[in-house]
Amino acid sequence: xxxxxxxxxxxxxxxxxxxxxxxxxxxxxxxxxxxxxxxxxxxxxxxxxxxxxxxxxxxxxxxxxxxxxxxxxxxxxxxxxxxxxxxxxxxxxxxxxxxxxxxxxxxxxxxxxxxxxxxxxxxxxxxxxxxxxxxxxxxxxxxxxxxxxxxxxxxxxxxxxxxxxxxxxxxxxxxxxxxx
Numbered sequence: 001x002x003x004x005x006x007x008x009x010x011x012x013x014x015x016x017x018x019x020x021x022x023x024x025x026x027x028x029x030x031x032x033x034x035x036x037x038x039x040x041x042x043x044x045x046x047x048x049x050x051x052x053x054x055x056x057x058x059x060x061x062x063x064x065x066x067x068x069x070x071x072x073x074x075x076x077x078x079x080x081x082x083x084x085x086x087x088x089x090x091x092x093x094x095x096x097x098x099x100x101x102x103x104x105x106x107x108x109x110x111x112x113x114x115x116x117x118x119x120x121x122x123x124x125x126x127x128x129x130x131x132x133x134x135x136x137x138x139x140x141x142x143x144x145x146x147x148x149x150x151x152x153x154x155x156x157x158x159x160x161x162x163x164x165x166x167x168x169x170x171x172x173x174x175x176x177x178x179x180x
Contacts, residue, residue, distance in 0.1 A: 006047070101177075129174045130173055156178045161174040
């Protein structure tokens with residue numbers, strides 16, 4: 001057993017105990033304040049990191065949206081081309097009145113006639129506007145249209161809708177060709 005002798009007066013012991021308790025409270029307060037500062041700096045650092053990651057994610061989202069937008073435009077163009085190819089495939093294998101009249105016009109129209117527009121409706125009727133440098137070429141073209149051997153028996157009526165001569169000496173002609 002130990003024997004301890006305390007020679008200090010009791011007031012001093014109480015004062016020292018109070019001081020020790022006060023230091024403990026001060027130490028706990030400092031630890032709490034340091035912990036709060038650490039947590040605050042940690043939350044600020046996390047906030048900065050999150051804002052950077054949010055900015056990078058937003059940039060990637062914007063880039064992805066741009067790609068999607070570009071792909072939508074590409075998809076629209078592909079759909080248009082696909083529908084046009086379907087129409088071409090439809091007429092490629094079939095000999096419709098339209099295709100037969102188009103091929104006939106390709107054979108009959110002389111090279112010195114410049115075709116501005118050619119329209120063939122579903123019945124095979126042709127509307128043609130052209131520029132002709134001389135009347136002889138126009139006469140030969142009309143003659144081929146009305147000749148049953150040249151037109152392969154496909155033309156029932158030829159009508160000249162308009163015929164104009166311009167200052168430069170070119171004839172502008174509009175012709176309607178009815179198919180059989």
